[in-house]
Amino acid sequence: MADAPQSWFFDAWSRVYDFAPVQAATYKPVHDAILAALRGVDCHRVLDIGCGTGRLAARLSRELPQTQIVGCDFSAGMLSQAHAHQTRASWVRGDATRLPLRSAAVDVVVSSEAFHWFPDQPAALAELFRVLQPGGLLLLALVNTPSALLSNVMHAGSRLAGQPFYWPTVGEMRQRVEAAGFRVRRQQRIFRLPGFLLPPVLTHAVRPVARKSSSVRRQA
Numbered sequence: 001m002a003d004a005p006q007s008w009f010f011d012a013w014s015r016v017y018d019f020a021p022v023q024a025a026t027y028k029p030v031h032d033a034i035l036a037a038l039r040g041v042d043c044h045r046v047l048d049i050g051c052g053t054g055r056l057a058a059r060l061s062r063e064l065p066q067t068q069i070v071g072c073d074f075s076a077g078m079l080s081q082a083h084a085h086q087t088r089a090s091w092v093r094g095d096a097t098r099l100p101l102r103s104a105a106v107d108v109v110v111s112s113e114a115f116h117w118f119p120d121q122p123a124a125l126a127e128l129f130r131v132l133q134p135g136g137l138l139l140l141a142l143v144n145t146p147s148a149l150l151s152n153v154m155h156a157g158s159r160l161a162g163q164p165f166y167w168p169t170v171g172e173m174r175q176r177v178e179a180a181g182f183r184v185r186r187q188q189r190i191f192r193l194p195g196f197l198l199p200p201v202l203t204h205a206v207r208p209v210a211r212k213s214s215s216v217r218r219q220a
């Protein structure tokens with residue numbers, strides 16, 4: 001049994017990943033929700049973590065023409081598909097738990113259907129907090145289950161299959177994001193037909209702007 005999904009699994013998946021009907025039914029509704037959440041937001045540099053074949057990053061760079069988009073993924077296979085897009089987005093290979101970006105490098109982080117694969121979710125959230133500027137926006141979309149039992153059953157099954165993932169419950173997702181230091185603004189269900197009983201949830205959160213220290217001593 002493996003404790004973390006392997007990048008070869010995603011390398012293999014990348015060859016069929018862009019199959020149009022699957023993209024339209026499964027991933028497009030999630031990408032649409034992320035794009036809608038970004039409309040009207042003044043953003044300059046966006047990280048798409050777990051960008052896969054880069055469809056969301058490519059759409060972001062078309063629809064937000066003033067914004068620089070960086071897609072990051074640990075699978076060389078996914079990134080080689082991403083490179084095929086005619087896009088201004090740039091691509092970087094890296095693991096979500098050890099991001100190859102400097103601190104406060106971006107003002108928005110998005111992630112679609114990837115977070116459940118990250119083997120250490122608190123470590124990934126700590127990295128997302130680090131690379132996001134204070135005041136920056138985090139948009140994380142993945143299936144959040146209605147019960148802890150279901151999360152654990154799915155996790156056990158995926159471990160047995162050798163590619164473990166963990167879908168938190170909606171409440172657990174909020175707790176994890178807040179434990180990393182973010183303020184959760186809202187959690188939005190995304191409707192899609194396949195698997196409509198297990199809908200993805202888009203968590204909107206911000207990295208708070210640090211308050212000024214209150215320990216300034218009064219002058220005597």
Ligand SMILES: C[S@@+](CC[C@H](N)C(=O)[O-])C[C@H]1O[C@@H](n2cnc3c(N)ncnc32)[C@H](O)[C@@H]1O
Nearest residue numbers: 010050051052073074075078095096112114117
């Ligand atoms: C289901 S795909 C989603 C791709 C894309 N975000 C989309 O919406 O189509 C999950 C992606 O997460 C990536 N991934 C999984 N674990 C990762 C990790 N630890 N660090 C970076 N990327 C990871 C995989 O390589 C894969 O491309």
